[in-house]
Amino acid sequence: MNHDAYPDNYIRGILNSVKLIAMVGASPVNVRPSYFAFKYLAQRGYDMIPVNPGHVGKELLGKPFVASLSDIGRPIDMIDIFRNSSHIMPVVEEALTLDPLPKVIWMQLGARDDAAAAKAESVGIKVVMNRCPKIEYGRLSSEISWMGVNSRTLSSKRAPVPTQGMRLSLNRMSVGGGETAASDRAAKNKTEQS
Amino acid sequence: MSDRLPGFSTLAVHAGAQPDPTTGARATPIYQTTSFVFNDADHAASLFGLQAFGNIYTRIGNPTNAVLEERVAALEGGTAALAVASGHAAQVVILQQLLQPGDEFIAARKLYGGSINQFTHAFKSFGWNVVWADPDDISSFERAVTPRTKAIFIESIANPAGSITDIEAISTVARKAGVPLIVDNTLASPYLIRPIDHGADIVVHSLTKFLGGHGNSLGGIIVDAGTFDWSTGGKYPMLSEPRPEYHGIRLQETFGNFAFAIACRVLGLRDLGPALSPFNAFMILTGIETLPLRMQKHCDNAKAVAEFLAGHPAVASVSYAGLPSDKYNQLARKYAPKGAGAVFTFSLKGGYDAGVSLVSKLQLFSHLANVGDTRSLVIHPASTTHSQLDDAAKVKSGAGPDVVRLSVGIEDKEDLIADLEQALSA
Numbered sequence: 001m002n003h004d005a006y007p008d009n010y011i012r013g014i015l016n017s018v019k020l021i022a023m024v025g026a027s028p029v030n031v032r033p034s035y036f037a038f039k040y041l042a043q044r045g046y047d048m049i050p051v052n053p054g055h056v057g058k059e060l061l062g063k064p065f066v067a068s069l070s071d072i073g074r075p076i077d078m079i080d081i082f083r084n085s086s087h088i089m090p091v092v093e094e095a096l097t098l099d100p101l102p103k104v105i106w107m108q109l110g111a112r113d114d115a116a117a118a119k120a121e122s123v124g125i126k127v128v129m130n131r132c133p134k135i136e137y138g139r140l141s142s143e144i145s146w147m148g149v150n151s152r153t154l155s156s157k158r159a160p161v162p163t164q165g166m167r168l169s170l171n172r173m174s175v176g177g178g179e180t181a182a183s184d185r186a187a188k189n190k191t192e193q194s
Numbered sequence: 195m196s197d198r199l200p201g202f203s204t205l206a207v208h209a210g211a212q213p214d215p216t217t218g219a220r221a222t223p224i225y226q227t228t229s230f231v232f233n234d235a236d237h238a239a240s241l242f243g244l245q246a247f248g249n250i251y252t253r254i255g256n257p258t259n260a261v262l263e264e265r266v267a268a269l270e271g272g273t274a275a276l277a278v279a280s281g282h283a284a285q286v287v288i289l290q291q292l293l294q295p296g297d298e299f300i301a302a303r304k305l306y307g308g309s310i311n312q313f314t315h316a317f318k319s320f321g322w323n324v325v326w327a328d329p330d331d332i333s334s335f336e337r338a339v340t341p342r343t344k345a346i347f348i349e350s351i352a353n354p355a356g357s358i359t360d361i362e363a364i365s366t367v368a369r370k371a372g373v374p375l376i377v378d379n380t381l382a383s384p385y386l387i388r389p390i391d392h393g394a395d396i397v398v399h400s401l402t403k404f405l406g407g408h409g410n411s412l413g414g415i416i417v418d419a420g421t422f423d424w425s426t427g428g429k430y431p432m433l434s435e436p437r438p439e440y441h442g443i444r445l446q447e448t449f450g451n452f453a454f455a456i457a458c459r460v461l462g463l464r465d466l467g468p469a470l471s472p473f474n475a476f477m478i479l480t481g482i483e484t485l486p487l488r489m490q491k492h493c494d495n496a497k498a499v500a501e502f503l504a505g506h507p508a509v510a511s512v513s514y515a516g517l518p519s520d521k522y523n524q525l526a527r528k529y530a531p532k533g534a535g536a537v538f539t540f541s542l543k544g545g546y547d548a549g550v551s552l553v554s555k556l557q558l559f560s561h562l563a564n565v566g567d568t569r570s571l572v573i574h575p576a577s578t579t580h581s582q583l584d585d586a587a588k589v590k591s592g593a594g595p596d597v598v599r600l601s602v603g604i605e606d607k608e609d610l611i612a613d614l615e616q617a618l619s620a
Contacts, residue, residue: 030243031243031440031441031442031443033443033447033448035245036240036243036245036246039240039245040245040246109447109448109450110447110450130450131450132450135449135450138247142212143247144247145210145260145261145264146247146248146249146255146257146260147247147255147260147274147452147455147456147459148255148259148260148263148264148267148274148275148276148277148455148459149264149267149273149274149452149455150209150264150267150268150272150273150274150275150452151210151264152268154200154204154205154208154209154212155212156208156212156213157212157213158212158213158214158215158218159212159213159215160215161215161216173200181271182271182272182390182391182419182420182421183272183273183419183420183421183451185421186419186420186421186422186423186451187451190423
């Protein structure tokens with residue numbers, strides 16, 4: 001997988017298929033991005049589990065924190081890692097000990113570890129790096145268009161009015177990522193320099 | 195659902211718009227409302243904290259304006275956009291995110307006269323210091339860079355003479371200096387030039403001109419290319435540092451490659467207040483749907499008019515980059531192969547008096563201070579748009595006393611040429 005620019009169908013396929021998402025590094029502090037990404041994904045119908053050893057015994061929006069991925073005790077579809085690039089590898093190594101393996105490992109906006117990604121991909125796990133699932137869901141559903149963001153999708157169909165827990169259609173016609181190619185190129189150059 | 199790239203004309207009609215969720219209205223409704231109800235207190239808090247997608251108040255965002263924003267972002271190949279009340283407002287909002295008092299920005303000397311004024315006088319009172327450079331001499335940009343430089347500002351097709359700027363060469367200077375390149379793309383529109391493809395980090399428009407296209411609604415827009423890394427070196431604290439007004443959110447960390455557009459909205463538009471009327475957004479959106487058709491006709495007419503003027507005995511010179519003999523023709527072929535725009539100047543052998551006489555005798559061309567209307571327009575910059583400049587600065591910016599500027603409309607070119615012919619020979 002080219003991790004500089006993902007085809008929309010790759011992201012769409014992931015967000016359309018996963019149900020249980022374990023968020024590593026979820027924060028109970030309601031102004032942290034991990035908190036509101038967690039909240040948004042729960043509102044869109046995903047089964048969210050907060051993973052953070054520092055907050056065991058507490059809850060995040062009614063979901064009890066667990067200390068580690070192995071404490072979840074159910075098959076995990078996707079692991080969303082809210083940690084810096086330097087803390088990715090141990091999480092991926094732990095994920096590779098799970099049975100069954102997770103289907104997807106997703107690293108948040110700003111996080112990228114190509115070696116960890118290669119390791120996960122070698123056993124058939126799909127990997128997304130340096131993206132936010134909330135932004136991608138909002139983009140593909142066009143919900144993010146309220147903020148003037150280029151969703152890179154088109155549709156002549158009437159959109160629903162989103163309600164609590166509603167899954168939105170992500171199957172709009174894609175502009176394919178090509179229309180923000182300059183931004184993807186800049187991210188690639190930055191990766192190559194670092 | 196396939197990953198296929200729609201063409202420019204498809205985006206001009208569809209990007210950002212879809213049938214209204216509640217009524218099914220196919221044209222984008224004019225959401226003429228100041229404010230939007232919250233579902234509950236938690237929803238309100240999430241919206242105010244930038245945690246949820248949605249609408250609060252039209253000074254921060256509006257559904258009609260959002261369609262316009264996404265459409266222009268798509269046409270320019272940017273990640274996001276923010277529409278504001280005018281092109282001038284857009285420039286204030288952009289620089290507010292980038293400059294602290296005492297900082298500098300470099301601007302091309304060949305600019306719309308209103309921008310020259312705004313940069314020289316209004317921005318000086320904010321402590322934002324403009325340093326001028328010559329777009330025909332790239333090294334003048336390099337020489338102007340100092341540790342306090344925070345941005346470089348140019349026009350893709352420059353007012354008033356329609357000269358073409360070497361965007362790629364100047365973007366190289368910007369990249370080396372570690373500052374964003376801002377390109378005013380008003381006179382080209384994305385149909386002719388897409389500055390982001392040539393290294394621009396931020397694109398700004400007066401929507402009032404070719405994008406709206408009908409001379410009926412003011413507006414401005416800021417497009418974020420998503421290319422600039424705002425986190426390096428603490429040079430851009432509005433984007434890289436925790437924002438106290440939003441519980442310590444760091445905009446770049448939270449919004450990634452559209453953080454600049456968000457900063458313009460939640461720190462610029464929210465606090466400075468130059469909101470675009472949803473009615474104007476609707477008018478401009480309607481204009482954009484025909485942008486590709488209009489822009490080609492503008493360019494084709496402009497070329498025919500320029501060729502006519504170049505062969506007329508009363509005309510001393512024509513400055514139109516679409517003419518093979520023009521000094522900017524090579525740059526025009528590279529950057530604007532579909533046409534060199536529709537705004538250009540020419541000078542009359544009879545000087546200032548001949549210019550005044552021509553303007554008074556024209557019957558179809560309207561004498562007014564605007565460009566990019568369906569109607570053909572004429573103005574004498576030295577006595578109007580550029581009148582605040584001294585004589586030397588007028589000549590330097592291409593608006594000397596003998597110069598007349600045209601904005602060629604989409605009428606039949608034969609009628610425009612006939613009008614010029616009668617006015618020149620009378």
